[in-house]
Structure formats: structure tokens, C-alpha cells
Amino acid sequence: xxxxxxxxxDDIVVAALRAGDExxxxxxxxxxxxxxxxxxxxxxxxxxxxxxxxxxxxxxxIRGIDGFxxxxxxxxxxxxxxxxxxxxRGMRENRTVPWSSAFAGGEKPFPDGxxxxxxxxxxxxxxxxxxxxxxxxxGEVLAAEVREQITTALAGLPPRQRAVITLRxxxxxxxxxxxxxxxxxxxxxxxxxxxxxxxxxGRLEEYFETVxxxx
Amino acid sequence: MxxxxxxxxxxxxxxxxxxxLDDPTLRRLQEHLAGCEGCRRYLAQFRATVGAxxxxxxxxxAAPARERLLAAFRRRRRP
Ligand SMILES: [Zn+2]
Numbered sequence: 001x002x003x004x005x006x007x008x009x010d011d012i013v014v015a016a017l018r019a020g021d022e023x024x025x026x027x028x029x030x031x032x033x034x035x036x037x038x039x040x041x042x043x044x045x046x047x048x049x050x051x052x053x054x055x056x057x058x059x060x061x062i063r064g065i066d067g068f069x070x071x072x073x074x075x076x077x078x079x080x081x082x083x084x085x086x087x088x089r090g091m092r093e094n095r096t097v098p099w100s101s102a103f104a105g106g107e108k109p110f111p112d113g114x115x116x117x118x119x120x121x122x123x124x125x126x127x128x129x130x131x132x133x134x135x136x137x138x139g140e141v142l143a144a145e146v147r148e149q150i151t152t153a154l155a156g157l158p159p160r161q162r163a164v165i166t167l168r169x170x171x172x173x174x175x176x177x178x179x180x181x182x183x184x185x186x187x188x189x190x191x192x193x194x195x196x197x198x199x200x201x202g203r204l205e206e207y208f209e210t211v212x213x214x215x
Numbered sequence: 216m217x218x219x220x221x222x223x224x225x226x227x228x229x230x231x232x233x234x235x236l237d238d239p240t241l242r243r244l245q246e247h248l249a250g251c252e253g254c255r256r257y258l259a260q261f262r263a264t265v266g267a268x269x270x271x272x273x274x275x276x277a278a279p280a281r282e283r284l285l286a287a288f289r290r291r292r293r294p
Contacts, residue, residue, distance in 0.1 A: 025288045029281060034274035051280055058284045062291050116222045125220030130253030134263055146267055169268035175233065194229035201264040 007031060010074045017065045029058065032075070035171035036082050042159040042166075043086035045093050053089055057082040072180060075173070079181040134208050142211075146204065153203035157196055164189055165196035219247040224254045228261050 007013060007027060016024035036057065040050035060081050068077060115131070117123050135142070154162055154170075163182055167173040173181070179189050224247055230236050231244055248254055275281070 020288075020291065022285060022288060026281075026285060029276055029284060030273070033276040034271075037274065037276070051277060054276065055280055055284060059287055062284075062288055116220075116225075125222040127221050127251075127253035131256040131260055133256060134260055147271060150267060150271065165268065169265050170271055172269060190229055190233060190235065194226075197229060197261065197264060198225075200268065201261055204264055204267070205260065 010070065013074050014065065014068060014070070028074075028078070032078065032171075035166060036079070038154075038166045038170070039079065039163055040082060040086045042163045043083070043090040045090075049089060049093065050086075053082065053086045056085050060085070073177070076177050076180050079167075079177075083181060083183075131205070132208065132212070134204070135211075145207070149203050149207045150200060153200045154196075157199060160184075161192050161196035161199070164192040165200070168193055169197070219243045221247075221251065221254055221257075224248070224251075225257060228258060231258075232261070232265070 008016075013024060013028070017028075033054070036054045037050055040053040040057075041047065044050050044053060057078065061078055064081070068074070072080070115128060117126050117128050121128070154165065157165065160182075164178055164184075167178045167181060168175065175186060175189055175193075178184070179186055182189070184192070224244060227236065227240070227244060231241070236244065248258065276284075
């Protein structure tokens with residue numbers, strides 16, 4: 001298990017929480033706020049609802065910390081409480097996400113396929129035009145716009161893809177942690193992550209293409 | 216052995232970055248990369264995408280919610 005950068009090892013975290021160390025509690029709140037909110041948002045219908053899920057999760061953590069047995073990392077434990085809370089709420093809102101059927105149809109947007117030569121071309125499966133070199137996002141404006149593109153792309157992803165890419169690439173969880181938090185197999189985790197990355201890369205490609213043409 | 220296409224590589228990029236490929240597939244992928252500028256660029260774009268995702272700025276909890284939770288945490292000590 002990886003530790004969140006800036007947070008001490010789990011045994012210290014747990015001891016501090018049990019001793020009522022408010023600074024430690026605040027550090028956890030702040031470190032995981034974004035990941036928890038985004039993950040909650042992939043199960044429920046509104047931002048307000050997601051915020052309530054996050055709050056209910058932390059209240060459950062406060063109640064449960066004395067009984068925490070350390071069978072998983074603190075992070076995985078907190079995120080699993082979040083996922084369970086969010087799922088229950090999502091069900092009440094009639095917004096169920098079929099987490100187990102990762103290979104169900106309708107979730108395979110492979111924009112990259114169109115960049116490859118088709119069956120009637122000289123080299124099927126090879127690039128039509130080779131991918132462009134991307135600029136290094138040095139300027140503040142470019143970086144801000146790249147961030148904007150990424151958050152828009154993430155918001156448009158199917159919930160399970162969004163959950164996996166958020167945990168893995170945005171929050172820096174390991175694949176083992178993601179499998180445990182979301183209760184998906186390693187193979188499903190990889191497929192969901194790959195599809196999500198393909199979409200985000202595609203969005204950035206379009207964006208850089210627009211920038212290049214207007215330059 | 217059949218030549219690895221760019222499409223096959225594109226499908227395997229995440230598995231490659233996760234070190235999840237078996238040795239023969241890994242070798243074929245590396246051979247393809249060595250000879251294909253397009254796929255090298257694609258891989259660079261893919262890595263840049265993952266890097267940009269990891270560099271998104273943190274998003275704090277809304278201040279009132281944060282205050283409520285800190286208060287709840289303090290109350291825990293004095294039931
Ligand atoms: Zn290639």
C-alpha cells in the first residue's frame with residue numbers, strides 16, 4: 001500500500017485520530033477531499049448530494065476509528081465507507097451504476113481507431129497521420145486550459161471509468177487499492193483505466209490541434 | 216512472427232505502462248516502438264496525459280462542511 005504524500009504511516013495516523021488530534025483529522029480531510037468528492041459524484045446525481053456523502057463518510061469514520069482493525073490501509077477503509085455510502089444514496093436516487101459489468105456495451109469510445117488505416121488502406125492498423133508532438137505546457141494560460149480540458153473530459157466519462165481514473169491518475173492510488181475500493185478485478189480495473197485515459201488523451205489531442213491551427 | 220500493428224500497440228499502452236505484459240508481447244511492443252515514430256509519439260502523449268492528470272490542483276472541501284466535520288471530531292472526545 002502506498003501512503004499519501006505528506007501523511008505519516010497508518011499506525012501514527014490511527015493513534016493520532018484516536019487521541020483526538022484535530023490537525024491530523026484536518027490533514028486527512030484536506031488530502032482526500034477532491035478524490036472523495038469526485039468519487040461520490042460518480043454515484044449520485046448532484047454535487048450537493050456528493051458533498052453530503054463525503055460528510056456522512058467522515059462522520060462514520062469519526063464513529064468507527066476506535067474499532068478500525070487495520071485489515072486495510074486507512075485510505076482504503078475511508079474510501080470504502082465512501083463508496084458504500086454513495087451507492088446506498090445513489091440507489092435511493094435511482095441512479096444505480098452496474099459496477100460488476102465492466103465489459104457491458106456502450107462504453108467503448110475508441111477515438112484513436114479513426115487515426116489508423118482501415119482494411120482498404122495500404123497498411124491496415126497503422127497510423128494514417130502520425131500523432132503530433134505536443135507542446136510542453138509551460139505558460140500559465142496553457143496549463144490552465146489543459147486543466148480545463150481534462151476536467152471536462154473527466155466529467156463526461158461513464159461513472160466507472162471516471163472513478164478508476166480519478167483514483168489512479170488524479171489521486172495516485174495503486175491498482176491494488178483501486179480494486180479493493182471499487183470491488184473490481186485487476187483486469188477490469190485496467191480496461192476501465194485504459195478507456196478513460198484514451199478519452200482524456202483524445203480530448204487533449206483535439207485541444208492541441210485547435211491551438212496549433214489558430215496559431 | 217506477425218508484425219505488431221500500431222492499433223495493437225494503442226490497445227496495450229496501459230498494460231505496458233502497468234508492467235502487465237508477458238515477455239514475448241513486451242518484446243514485440245518494444246520492437247515496434249523502436250521502429251515507429253508515430254507510436255513513440257502516441258506513447259509520449261499518453262504519458263503526458265497521465266502526468267497532467269496527476270498535476271491537477273487539489274480541491275478543498277467547502278468551508279462550512281469542513282468546519283462542521285472538525286466540530287464533530289472535537290465533540291467525539293467529549294461525549
Ligand atoms: Zn506504430
